[in-house]
Amino acid sequence: MSAEDLESALRQIGAERYHVLHPFHRLLHGGKLNRAQVQAWALNRYYYQARIPAKDATLLARLPTAELRRAWRSRLHDHDGDAPDTGGIARWLKLTDGLGLDRAYVISTDGLLPATRFAVDAYVAFVHDRSVLEAIASSLTEMFSPGIIAERIAGMLAHYDFVTPETLAYFTPRLTQAPRDVDFALGYVKQHARSVAEQEAVLAALRFKCDVLWAQLDALYAAYVAPGMIPPGAFVPDPASSQ
Amino acid sequence: MSAEDLESALRQIGAERYHVLHPFHRLLHGGKLNRAQVQAWALNRYYYQARIPAKDATLLARLPTAELRRAWRSRLHDHDGDAPDTGGIARWLKLTDGLGLDRAYVISTDGLLPATRFAVDAYVAFVHDRSVLEAIASSLTEMFSPGIIAERIAGMLAHYDFVTPETLAYFTPRLTQAPRDVDFALGYVKQHARSVAEQEAVLAALRFKCDVLWAQLDALYAAYVAPGMIPPGAFVPDPASSQ
Numbered sequence: 001m002s003a004e005d006l007e008s009a010l011r012q013i014g015a016e017r018y019h020v021l022h023p024f025h026r027l028l029h030g031g032k033l034n035r036a037q038v039q040a041w042a043l044n045r046y047y048y049q050a051r052i053p054a055k056d057a058t059l060l061a062r063l064p065t066a067e068l069r070r071a072w073r074s075r076l077h078d079h080d081g082d083a084p085d086t087g088g089i090a091r092w093l094k095l096t097d098g099l100g101l102d103r104a105y106v107i108s109t110d111g112l113l114p115a116t117r118f119a120v121d122a123y124v125a126f127v128h129d130r131s132v133l134e135a136i137a138s139s140l141t142e143m144f145s146p147g148i149i150a151e152r153i154a155g156m157l158a159h160y161d162f163v164t165p166e167t168l169a170y171f172t173p174r175l176t177q178a179p180r181d182v183d184f185a186l187g188y189v190k191q192h193a194r195s196v197a198e199q200e201a202v203l204a205a206l207r208f209k210c211d212v213l214w215a216q217l218d219a220l221y222a223a224y225v226a227p228g229m230i231p232p233g234a235f236v237p238d239p240a241s242s243q
Numbered sequence: 244m245s246a247e248d249l250e251s252a253l254r255q256i257g258a259e260r261y262h263v264l265h266p267f268h269r270l271l272h273g274g275k276l277n278r279a280q281v282q283a284w285a286l287n288r289y290y291y292q293a294r295i296p297a298k299d300a301t302l303l304a305r306l307p308t309a310e311l312r313r314a315w316r317s318r319l320h321d322h323d324g325d326a327p328d329t330g331g332i333a334r335w336l337k338l339t340d341g342l343g344l345d346r347a348y349v350i351s352t353d354g355l356l357p358a359t360r361f362a363v364d365a366y367v368a369f370v371h372d373r374s375v376l377e378a379i380a381s382s383l384t385e386m387f388s389p390g391i392i393a394e395r396i397a398g399m400l401a402h403y404d405f406v407t408p409e410t411l412a413y414f415t416p417r418l419t420q421a422p423r424d425v426d427f428a429l430g431y432v433k434q435h436a437r438s439v440a441e442q443e444a445v446l447a448a449l450r451f452k453c454d455v456l457w458a459q460l461d462a463l464y465a466a467y468v469a470p471g472m473i474p475p476g477a478f479v480p481d482p483a484s485s486q
Contacts, residue, residue: 017475114454115461118361125368207476211357214474218358219458221472222465229464231457232260233450 001199003190009199010186010206014144017210020151024217024225029151031159033225035099036237038160040224042096043235044116044216046106049092049170053079055124059135062128071184078177091170098167100241111235115219123212130205133192137205139185141213142178149174244442246433252442253429253449257387260453263394267460267468272394274402276468278342279480281403283467285339286478287359287459289349292335292413296322298367302378305371314427321420334413341410343484354478358462366455373448376435380448382428384456385421392417 001009019025027033028041056075063069081087096106105111127135149171156163193202223230230236244252262268270276271284299318306312324330339349348354370378392414399406436445466473473479 021475023472113458114451115358115362115458118365118455118458119358121365121368122361125364208357211474211476212361215356215358215361215462218462218465218472218474222461222469226465226469229266229461231454231461232264233454 001196006190006193006199006202007186009203010140010143010189013203013206013210014141017207017214018141018144018148019210019213019217020144020148022214022217022221024221025148025152027225029155029159031155034242035160035162036241037220037224038156038162039096039099039101039237039241040235041220042092042099043101043106043111044113044220046092046096047109047112047116048120048216049079049089050107050109051120051124052088055127058124058127059132062132062135064132075181078173088170088174091173094169095167098164099162111233113219113223113234114231116216119212119215119219123209126205126208131201133189133198134201134205136185137189137193137202138209139181140189140206141209142182143186145178146175149178244439249433249436249442249445250429252446253383253386253432256446256449256453257384260450260457261384261387261391262453262456262460263387263391265457265460265464267464268391268395270468272398272402274398277485278403278405279484280463280467281399281405282339282342282344282480282484283478284463285335285342286344286349286354287356287463289335289339290352290355290359291363291459292322292332293350293352294363294367295331298370301367301370302375305375305378307375318424321416331413331417334416337412338410341407342405354476356462356466356477357474359459362455362458362462366452369448369451374444376432376441377444377448379428380432380436380445381452382424383432383449384452385425386429388421389418392421 024041028038033041053076056072056079060069060072060076063072077087079088081090084090093103093106097103109117123138126138130138153168153171156168157165189202193199223234224237267284271281276284296319299315299322303312303315303319306315320330322331324333327333336346336349340346352360366381369381373381396411396414399411400408432445436442466477467480
């Protein structure tokens, strides 16, 4: 495959497997969830946000040159911020605050669905265990994130009276950060995935990452939408939030 | 806690969190699933079976004495057998054969639910990363397995005409192997978990392992029972098996 054909194949994976296609997201963005279900989403997704710097630091430790490390380092600034109460994780906590969740409870991850923890930890392990090329390729779901974020901001503001622009503060900076990150990661992958085996590994890495995101929504759907099968020990919504 | 109180607390975790309580098992044992749904269960559970020796070898590598390693080694014999086509994994493939699944497809794990892979890999990682005491304690779901296996054999033979004693050959030896394994692991835990912190770690390890089993059934339920939300790339049943 040429580099351009590889990019097309990556985009095709997004068209078929990115979690914007999951029924849970259609419900979330379409205003079909109650406050408790949106709480469950934000609470579980917090763990993904909180582990992203661990994922990026794991990769950073494996990058061979200062140039590559500098390029990747910006992700740590984005997520951990440059001062207390700045950065993506802090902004995610503004969302869980705004939804009425206790901050200490969210940070404890005590109420997490086990499947959320397993999926997110699998992502960190993948970046630790696989080749640097695969690890970088697994970040490429960001190719598809501006679309889902734009849809999410518009849909959630339109449909939920418990959501405000302030509580969605996490998402707006991502609209510019993600494309910058993609420029680097996609450029790296297109330059370094030359053999058939490398290109197949890159495509498999992106499929894996789509699975990580999809599995998190499957677990939310099973526990909080479908038959209400909340696993033992996981977050139990306040009935007043489930109207 | 005394050693006996610790054992009681472990049994209480089983009473509240063991996957025999999951709706999927109630359907499975009660004859309420169709052949395709039983196939999906057997296909996914194959990955758990296939990784158990990796889990045990990981622990074996961390055990400090020949005496401990010899005691744990029997689990490798149980699962991998002593000759081709013997042992637990080979017997599990008799089950997937009997259910009409292609053996090469099962072994490839291509049709696995991603959540199955994440949960099982989390178990192997736990045994690698945590203390030996916690790693041994995480095996203690076997305290509860003879009950579920007896219920499963009776229920599946009574309710499914596509299930025979031969296809359930996996389970019968487990009725004697599991109690022998429990004797050792429970004895070890009761002897070595003396401090409050150690006892709490042991209880948390068993809760974690219950989560690993529960999450696998959540994923099966979500994909193949509840709304039929099969994740992209996972096993799609033959419509003729879904009657």
